[in-house]
Amino acid sequence: MNQVNCLVTGGAGFIGSHIVDQLIGSGHSVTVIDDLSGGYLSNINEKAKLIQKDLTALKADDPILKDIEIIYHLAAFPAEGLSVFTPEYVTQRNLTAFIKLLTASINNQVKTFSFASSMSVYGNNPNCPFDETHPRNPTDPYGICKASCERYLEIYGVEYNFNYNIIRPHNVYGIRQNLNDPYRNVIGIWINRILNGKNPIIYGDGEQLRAFSYIQDVASCMAESVFIEDSFGEIINLGGAKPYRIVDVCYSVIDAFKLDIEPLFYPPRPMEVKNAYCTTEKSEKILGYKESKNLEEGISEMVAWAKTLPKPKFKYLSNKTYEITEHMPKTWLNREM
Ligand SMILES: NC(=O)c1ccc[n+]([C@@H]2O[C@H](COP(=O)([O-])OP(=O)(O)OC[C@H]3O[C@@H](n4cnc5c(N)ncnc54)[C@H](O)[C@@H]3O)[C@@H](O)[C@H]2O)c1
Structure with a gap:
């Protein structure tokens, strides 16, 4: 080439x-x-x-x-x-x-x-x-x-x-995901909290379906x-095709740490979609996509990597960046993660 x-x-x-x-x-x-x-x-x-x-x-x-x-x-x-x-x-x-x-x-x-x-x-x-x-x-x-x-x-x-x-x-x-971001990447946020001795948080009932x-x-x-x-x-x-319940993914992260803890359930976030996952046929055909690791293996690898880093700390945006605060989860508004 x-x-x-x-x-x-x-x-x-x-x-x-x-x-x-x-x-x-x-x-x-x-x-x-x-x-x-x-x-x-x-x-x-x-x-x-x-x-x-x-x-x-x-x-x-x-x-x-x-x-x-x-x-x-x-x-x-x-x-x-x-x-x-x-x-x-x-x-x-x-x-x-x-x-x-x-x-x-x-x-x-x-x-x-x-x-x-x-x-x-x-x-x-x-x-x-x-x-x-x-x-x-x-x-x-x-x-x-x-x-x-x-x-x-x-x-x-x-x-x-x-x-x-x-x-x-x-x-x-996976490896290099930003573990200091309190706003996104649910697996990274759970890993951050667990490394800081806190229980992972789930917004809503955890029945949302997502593929990873x-x-x-x-x-x-x-x-x-x-x-x-x-x-x-x-x-x-x-990306991945197999849908998982968010609550099950959370327990996979807890298991990767070999801990016996429970998630905390917080009120649902506004506008969060209930279920979202996609087909893979087109990516397989055109890009040759295939999954090289299942979710449990990938999470174990990510947790092992995260343990080698300095303890992550959430970095919040300045409150001035928040343009609308009504209905905002208190975890963000009050920096409670
Ligand atoms: N991670 C996911 O699961 C996911 C899913 C769907 C789509 N995406 C898309 O993939 C892309 C990468 O996501 P990621 O997870 O690697 O995010 P990331 O935050 O790790 O990377 C984004 C990078 O963009 C830089 N950046 C942001 N705004 C910039 C600007 N105005 N000028 C210059 N640099 C800027 C940031 O410093 C950062 O390094 C994004 O466009 C995201 O929307 C990600």
Whole structure:
């Protein structure tokens, strides 16, 4: 395979940093743009070039993108549950940042653009599992932003004749997940609490159904996708297919710690969808997706890794970032995690 110049936005984050590793392992040249708002320097492969920059400050013809052939856009503020209370902030960081990148990418003649979307675009649709033909019907600001980005790509991709794909991962977990984030990644939040001697929290009755996706399986398909022509112009769900009750996943995390503790049940979060999981047929066919670990094995690996780190501490946003506080879970409002 020829060496290509790749840009990975959000390459200091969880999924982005694994994609960077894979690209560098395959001999490609990688630039990372990340403002380190949610990622870590230590995640970035030492062979990648880091440009520490907030994408919302990108110029329409920003020369940063000169010579870039392929963009993987991972940078986002992906706190879906919190987005209900920070609609403007989320729109700036998820939609405005995307539009700035797309504009600069068109003006710099970037050939290929791969977008990390999300299953949140399906919203509260009772017909699980969702396949890619399900209509977009997002039910929170995060999902609305992702759905808008997808539509921008579809329209501009055709008008300006560049290759694009839209990958919809869901509930990715594993090594390098940010364990200090109190707003997202349920498995990481439970691990943080347990490492701090606290019981894991479940919002609602724990009967919600979700499928989970092991990081290596997702990152390798995403990295490879831009070299697979059949993915161009396509929307592809990516990740685990087997639905689990949230309460059962919680007990799997407790078991991985070999503890005998019980979850705490808190009131449901506003706008949280009841069941959400996807089909895998398209990702298997086009991207060669397959699961290399089951959830219990993946959780054990993640817990073993988490135990090697300094004890995680939740990092909250400034209260000024909260635009609506009515109906906000007190765990966030009062920093009670
Ligand atoms: N993790 C999941 O389960 C999951 C599921 C579906 C979709 N996604 C999507 O995949 C992408 C990566 O998710 P992740 O879990 O790795 O998140 P992450 O928070 O670990 O990584 C996001 C990275 O983007 C950077 N970033 C955020 N805003 C930025 C900005 N304005 N300018 C520059 N850098 C910025 C952060 O510093 C961070 O390093 C996101 O777009 C997310 O919406 C993730």
